[in-house]
Amino acid sequence: MPEETTQQPTSISELQPKMQLQGTVTRTELYGAFVDVGVDYDGLIHISRLAPGRVRKVTDVVNVGDKVSVWVQSIDPDRGRIALTMVEPPDLEWHEIEVGQTYEGQVVRVERYGVFVDIGAERPGLLHVREMGAYVRRPEEVARMGDTLRVDVRGVDRRKRQIDLALHNESADYEDIEEPEEEQGLSPMEIAFLQAQAQAEAEGSTRRFKGERGSRRSRGGRGDMEDIYRRTLEDN
Numbered sequence: 071m072p073e074e075t076t077q078q079p080t081s082i083s084e085l086q087p088k089m090q091l092q093g094t095v096t097r098t099e100l101y102g103a104f105v106d107v108g109v110d111y112d113g114l115i116h117i118s119r120l121a122p123g124r125v126r127k128v129t130d131v132v133n134v135g136d137k138v139s140v141w142v143q144s145i146d147p148d149r150g151r152i153a154l155t156m157v158e159p160p161d162l163e164w165h166e167i168e169v170g171q172t173y174e175g176q177v178v179r180v181e182r183y184g185v186f187v188d189i190g191a192e193r194p195g196l197l198h199v200r201e202m203g204a205y206v207r208r209p210e211e212v213a214r215m216g217d218t219l220r221v222d223v224r225g226v227d228r229r230k231r232q233i234d235l236a237l238h239n240e241s242a243d244y245e246d247i248e249e250p251e252e253e254q255g256l257s258p259m260e261i262a263f264l265q266a267q268a269q270a271e272a273e274g275s276t277r278r279f280k281g282e283r284g285s286r287r288s289r290g291g292r293g294d295m296e297d298i299y300r301r302t303l304e305d306n
Contacts, residue, residue, distance in 0.1 A: 082109050082147050088159050089142040095135060098128045105140060105154055113152035115140060120156050131156075161190030164228045172238055177217045185209050187221055187235055195233030197221060202237055212237070 078092065079085055093107035104112040120131045132138060143153040175189035186194035201224065202212045213219055225234035
């Protein structure tokens with residue numbers, strides 16, 4: 071859970087991210103509200119951090135004089151800036167999640183293709199059935215709703231807010247995972263050309279095996295390649 075204070079800080083230098091504070095709204099603007107949390111400078115709650123959902127007007131949520139519970143989002147002591155939020159932060163921020171990390175989490179949803187595990191991030195991660203073991207065919211063979219699992223972060227997409235998990239494996243090396251290449255970077259034309267070339271070579275081997283000789287074979291490599299290229303264009 072986010073860190074909670076037992077004593078109200080009195081200086082901006084004492085503030086830490088995720089620290090929970092009590093304060094009083096001193097001013098509201100179109101873009102947010104300023105809050106006195108008992109330190110040198112007032113903190114700002116941006117309108118997007120006043121509530122989990124969309125807020126149309128700051129005064130729909132807070133007004134001057136209101137007592138509020140906030141969390142420290144970020145601090146810039148040199149500029150005297152304090153960013154606050156009224157949305158309780160997750161245990162794990164997106165920038166803190168890295169491939170290869172291990173967590174214990176609770177199964178919060180079960181689907182036919184896998185289970186979703188809450189590891190303390192903004193969203194649960196997906197433990198796909200293929201990451202449960204070589205002989206596992208159904209998620210229920212490994213985990214059920216409410217179970218606690220030890221999992222490894224196999225991949226994280228911060229833009230899409232997605233976390234891919236695998237059952238914890240001491241010997242796994244997820245740093246070596248690479249994105250699959252698309253046909254080794256070949257264009258459709260190049261792929262068709264190589265396929266036609268392979269087919270021509272196979273046909274040539276068959277003719278030679280049957281004892282065919284003569285003009286086809288004597289045409290030479292360049293003529294064969296031109297014929298392959300022509301056939302590729304016709305097929306595409």
